[in-house]
Amino acid sequence: MKLYDYPKSGNGYKARLLLAQLNQPYDYIPLDILRGETRTDSFLQKNPNGRIPLLELDDGTFLPESNAILFFLAQGSRYWPSATLEQAQVLQWLFFEQYSHEPNIATARFWLSIKGLEDTPFNNGLLAQKQKQGRAALEVMETHLNNRPFFVGDRYTIADMALYAYTHVAGEGGFTLSDYPNVSHWLGRVCGQPGHVTLGQWQSAAS
Structure with missing residues (x-):
């Protein structure tokens, strides 16, 4: 998987924290939001909303929104309750x-x-x-x-x-x-x- 993120972002940190606690390897791709790096044509093709974090799954699917990423990654783990x-x-x-x-x-x-x-x-x-x-x-x-x-x-x-x-x-x-x-x-x-x-x-x- 690949995580597109701004290093100072708390929203991106949520995903990094869970990925680490799941011991899940991933490629980290830092983007500078202050320089407009999430507003380029290439990034907007991945996420038309132009925001980070963005998780690229192994099959090429792009999943934006930090809490949606948490929900997806936590399934079947101790971090997502069964009840x-x-x-x-x-x-x-x-x-x-x-x-x-x-x-x-x-x-x-x-x-x-x-x-x-x-x-x-x-x-x-x-x-x-x-x-x-x-x-x-x-x-x-x-x-x-x-x-x-x-x-x-x-x-x-x-x-x-x-x-x-x-x-x-x-x-x-x-x-x-x-x-x-x-x-x-x-x-x-x-x-x-x-x-x-x-x-x-x-x-x-x-x-």
């Missing part, structure tokens, strides 16, 4: 991550630590709104993690991977993680999982 309700709960948190969490926490991080944001009253207002909504998402996570180690079924699943990706670097978006002790303890538990790799790593354990 129907727990499967639905994993999906619940994947949807939460993409609707309430990532658009706010990841965007604030991108503006402050990757692309930069021009210091204007309008931009500062946009950032403040993203940070407010990001803190609301962290509060939801903080409440849910009270007296439970992981998000679904008391065990580590792709729900944790999806939420970990941008939460663990939320400080780069101006969020104070020490304000969320349950979240902070959960981050430590995720780091302690077998096969864990950091955001800066992009080779699977078997590569």
Whole structure:
């Protein structure tokens, strides 16, 4: 398989993390989104949406969208529960991550630590709104993690991977993680999982 990705992307990191924990070899193809490398004709033929991550399967099929990639790769593994309700709960948190969490926490991080944001009253207002909504998402996570180690079924699943990706670097978006002790303890538990790799790593354990 091939993974097309931007090395600083939390969405891409989700796929890298699961691939490593599955001990699944893959070829890593880094693309610079700031230079428009996902907007070239050749890449748009692979993913017309022009976004990373993009997983190319061995048969040549292209699978975009980070949480769809997690779902696909996790099938039959310990990271995807067998009970129907727990499967639905994993999906619940994947949807939460993409609707309430990532658009706010990841965007604030991108503006402050990757692309930069021009210091204007309008931009500062946009950032403040993203940070407010990001803190609301962290509060939801903080409440849910009270007296439970992981998000679904008391065990580590792709729900944790999806939420970990941008939460663990939320400080780069101006969020104070020490304000969320349950979240902070959960981050430590995720780091302690077998096969864990950091955001800066992009080779699977078997590569």
